[in-house]
Amino acid sequence: MNRRRTGLMPRALLLGLMVYLLLPLLATGLYAFAEDWQNTLLPRSWTLQWFAEMFRDLRFLEALWTSLYLCLISVGLSLAVMLPAVFVITVYFPRWENFMKSLVVLPYAVPGVVAAVGLIRTYSSGPLDIAGTAYLLIGAYFVVILPYMYQGIRSSLLTVSAAELLNAAELLGARRRTALLNVILPNIWPGIIVSSLLSFSVLFGEFVLTNMLVGGHIQTIQVYLYKRVGESGHLASAIAISYFVLILLVSLVLMKLGGRMGRGGHHE
Amino acid sequence: MNSRNRNLILALIPLALMVLAFQLVPVLSMLSGSFRSADGTVFTLSNYWEVLQSAYYMQAIKNSLLISVFSSLAGLTVGLICAYCITRFTPAVRDRLLMLSNMTSNFAGVPLAFAYIILLGNNGIFTLLFQQWGWEVFSSFNLYSWSGLTLVYVYFQVPLALLLLYPSFYGIREQWREAAALLGAGRWQFWRTIGLPVLAPAIFGTLGILFANAMGAYATAYALVGGNYNLLAVRIGSLVAGDVVTQPQMGSTLAVLLALTTLLAVFLNHRMVRRAQRFGSGWSGKPTAERRAVRTRLAPAAGEELGQ
Numbered sequence: 001m002n003r004r005r006t007g008l009m010p011r012a013l014l015l016g017l018m019v020y021l022l023l024p025l026l027a028t029g030l031y032a033f034a035e036d037w038q039n040t041l042l043p044r045s046w047t048l049q050w051f052a053e054m055f056r057d058l059r060f061l062e063a064l065w066t067s068l069y070l071c072l073i074s075v076g077l078s079l080a081v082m083l084p085a086v087f088v089i090t091v092y093f094p095r096w097e098n099f100m101k102s103l104v105v106l107p108y109a110v111p112g113v114v115a116a117v118g119l120i121r122t123y124s125s126g127p128l129d130i131a132g133t134a135y136l137l138i139g140a141y142f143v144v145i146l147p148y149m150y151q152g153i154r155s156s157l158l159t160v161s162a163a164e165l166l167n168a169a170e171l172l173g174a175r176r177r178t179a180l181l182n183v184i185l186p187n188i189w190p191g192i193i194v195s196s197l198l199s200f201s202v203l204f205g206e207f208v209l210t211n212m213l214v215g216g217h218i219q220t221i222q223v224y225l226y227k228r229v230g231e232s233g234h235l236a237s238a239i240a241i242s243y244f245v246l247i248l249l250v251s252l253v254l255m256k257l258g259g260r261m262g263r264g265g266h267h268e
Numbered sequence: 269m270n271s272r273n274r275n276l277i278l279a280l281i282p283l284a285l286m287v288l289a290f291q292l293v294p295v296l297s298m299l300s301g302s303f304r305s306a307d308g309t310v311f312t313l314s315n316y317w318e319v320l321q322s323a324y325y326m327q328a329i330k331n332s333l334l335i336s337v338f339s340s341l342a343g344l345t346v347g348l349i350c351a352y353c354i355t356r357f358t359p360a361v362r363d364r365l366l367m368l369s370n371m372t373s374n375f376a377g378v379p380l381a382f383a384y385i386i387l388l389g390n391n392g393i394f395t396l397l398f399q400q401w402g403w404e405v406f407s408s409f410n411l412y413s414w415s416g417l418t419l420v421y422v423y424f425q426v427p428l429a430l431l432l433l434y435p436s437f438y439g440i441r442e443q444w445r446e447a448a449a450l451l452g453a454g455r456w457q458f459w460r461t462i463g464l465p466v467l468a469p470a471i472f473g474t475l476g477i478l479f480a481n482a483m484g485a486y487a488t489a490y491a492l493v494g495g496n497y498n499l500l501a502v503r504i505g506s507l508v509a510g511d512v513v514t515q516p517q518m519g520s521t522l523a524v525l526l527a528l529t530t531l532l533a534v535f536l537n538h539r540m541v542r543r544a545q546r547f548g549s550g551w552s553g554k555p556t557a558e559r560r561a562v563r564t565r566l567a568p569a570a571g572e573e574l575g576q
Contacts, residue, residue, distance in 0.1 A: 010353035014365060017350050021372045021427065024383035027393060031386050041397065081286055084279035092276055106291060109534040110527055111484025113501045117508050117523040118294025121301050121516055139290040146287070207377045207487040212509040226378045226491055229385070237386060240379040247374050255367065 025244065032238040050238040060239060063224035070134065070220060071203040074141035075196050078149050081142075083192075086153040087184075091163045097154075104147045112208030115140065119213060132217045140209045145199035152195025156188035194257050201250045204243075301520035315521040325503070325522065332500035332526075335414065336482035339421035343478055344471065346422070347429025354430070355437045366434070369427035376424045377487030384411060384420050384492070412493050420488055425478050432477060436470035436544065473540030480533035483526060500526050 032050055034043035054060055089096050107115070119140055124131040162184055169179035207222040215223055221243060228236040305312050319325045354362050375383075387394050388411045398406040410416055440463055448458040464471075486501040495506050500522060507519035 007356065010356045013353050014350060014357075017346070017426070018365075018368065021368065021423075024380065024387060024423070025372070025375060027386045028379070028383045037393070038396065081282045085283035088276050088279045103287065103291075105534070109480065109531050110295070111480075111486070111501065111530055113484065113486045113504050114298070114523045114527045114530075115291075115294065117301075117504060117516075117519050118296075118298035119290065120508055121520060122294045122297045139286070142286055143291045146291075201374070205374060205377065207491075208505075211487075211490075212505055215509070222378055222487075225382070229378065229382050229491060233386065236382060240382055243379060244375060248371060251367075251371055251374065 025241075028237045028244075029241050031234060032241045034234065050234045051242075053235055054238045054242065057235070059219070060224060063219045063221050066219060067204060067221040070137065070141070070218075071200050074138050074145065074203055075199050077138065078142055078145055078199065079192070079196065082146075082149045082153055086150060087157060087162070087180075090154055090157045091166065100150065104150045107143055107146055112144075112206075113212070115143065116209050116212040119209075132214050134214070134218060137210060137214050137218065140213060141203050141206070144206060144209065145202060148195050148199045148202065152191055152198070153188070156191030156195075157184075159191065160184070160187040162188070190257065194254060197250055197254050197257075201247055201254075204250075205247065298520045298523055301517055302524045304517055306515070306517055315517055318518070319521055319525070324498070325518075328498045328500045328503040328522075329525070331414070331498055332483055333529075335418055335421060335499070336479050339418050339425050339482050340475055340478035342418075342422045343425025343429045344433075344475055346426050347433050347474070348467075348471065350426075350430050351434040351437055354434050366431065369430050373424065373427040373431070378491040380424065381420065381488050381491035384416075384423075388416065388419075412496065414497070417489060417492065417497060417499075420492060421482055421485065424485075424488070425482065428481065429474055429478055432474040433467075433470060436467050439544075440466055469540040469544035473537040473544065476533040476535075476537035476540065480530040480537075483530050483533070 030043060031037065033046050033048070035045040035047035035049070037043040089100060119136060120131065123129065123136050130136045165183055165187065166176070166179055169183045170176065174183070205222065206220075207226065210218075210220050211223055211226065219227070221239075225236060225239055225243070228239065302315055303311055303313065305314065319329075354365055357365070384392075386392055388409070389395065390411075392411070395406075411419075444462055445458060448462060453461070484501060486505060489497065489499050489502055490505065493502075495502060504519050504522045504526065507515050507522065
């Protein structure tokens with residue numbers, strides 16, 4: 001790390017970058033509070049009516065609720081399936097880790113559109129006809145968050161040296177189940193919370209799979225927002241900005257938790 | 269011992285089932301679908317032949333490739349310059365800037381398209397202002413055209429490029445700079461002969477991720493232009509889950525082609541990251557927490573979409 005003073009050029013460039021990155025957000029935010037905004041740099045008058053309308057909008061509240069419970073169920077299911085599996089692989093079958101790595105990187109490399117094509121083809125006919133249902137969506141969501149959950153759980157286990165902890169507990173006479181519940185789980189919990197929150201925020205912003213798999217039947221917040229974009233701009237921007245504030249809060253919590261979890265701090 | 273092993277295997281079964289059912293089987297089904305005739309009975313290559321013959325599908329592929337290449341290069345250039353600038357700040361300021369990039373990379377898909385419509389759409393704030401000020405330069409700009417789409421794509425490429433590139437700048441040691449200066453190299457010569465070659469793997473690897481990200485991006489384009497602009501991802505969506513007559517076989521074929529390009533790009537990234545590690549630059553020099561923070565954003569746009 002060089003300790004030279006920051007020059008004028010980097011400052012100017014990064015100020016430009018910040019303006020560029022924040023401008024769309026700022027515009028959406030202003031638009032959500034604007035009553036009359038034509039041909040002027042800033043709105044002429046302000047109002048809270050769009051937000052009031054948003055909270056009176058039953059379809060919006062329904063979409064919000066749908067999003068929340070679909071994401072919660074998916075993350076919960078992922079935890080229930082991944083925790084034991086990743087634990088067993090990390091502690092007892094480390095040889096399989098290379099295979100797992102290539103498996104969990106697939107969702108990164110395969111775009112949502114492509115995944116949706118395969119899912120629709122597999123489940124729209126034949127023995128398992130679950131096209132357009134929440135079951136199919138939850139299954140798809142499970143795959144979307146696979147990389148985050150796998151890496152999160154695995155690095156938590158490695159951080160606390162799960163294998164050694166387990167051996168120590170068993171040497172001291174603890175049953176394996178007791179050791180798991182009372183020693184391993186409390187130690188990896190913070191890391192698991194972080195990956196669950198991250199997965200949740202990723203799913204909350206998911207549009208492609210949701211729209212293609214169940215768009216006609218189930219409205220999540222993203223699908224609902226898409227349907228409103230063509231109508232009242234002010235109301236849609238109130239929804240968009242509320243959505244972003246929520247994501248922002250989740251990210252902030254993540255940073256705080258992540259910062260507390262990071263070992264050793266920064267080495268510059 | 270035996271019962272214990274059985275328990276261990278039991279713990280793996282749910283995961284294996286889920287991955288089979290929702291990842292492997294669908295991918296195989298898509299592959300087999302792309303080799304079937306329209307009635308789904310005969311094994312054939314005709315779908316691929318039809319894509320090659322069809323001006324419409326070829327145009328979708330060409331548009332997607334062009335928009336991906338342009339937006340990746342633009343995002344990479346801006347990201348590279350800003351990544352260098354970020355290393356010139358104190359760690360506290362740097363972390364705050366990275367946090368901002370991280371936040372904005374969450375701002376993709378439908379909300380992003382929407383924000384740009386407010387800014388630059390037909391009745392957008394800037395559109396009206398420019399008209400009022402008589403800035404003729406912008407009167408020909410149309411958000412719902414190729415240039416508008418590219419502009420929006422660049423927006424979600426920049427933060428991603430920045431987050432992926434900045435660690436590799438820490439691989440350039442201050443001693444090299446001093447040594448080069450002592451030996452009489454100017455600043456330009458240092459970057460041309462030492463700096464850029466050291467950064468090269470990170471640059472190409474990042475380019476791969478950005479390219480895959482743009483190729484697979486769907487939400488932003490779909491929310492902005494619907495089916496009115498011919499892009500590969502949007503075309504696939506309408507073939508499989510559209511309002512018109514769906515053609516699942518053609519959708520599968522185009523999806524296989526799209527997956528091939530993104531897999532290739534991600535593979536390039538993978539190779540480049542390994543090469544960068546041999547340099548001792550890039551990933552290996554960073555604290556794990558930061559590496560993880562960057563890696564978790566590899567989600568397409570969400571990324572977009574990893575975003576997208």
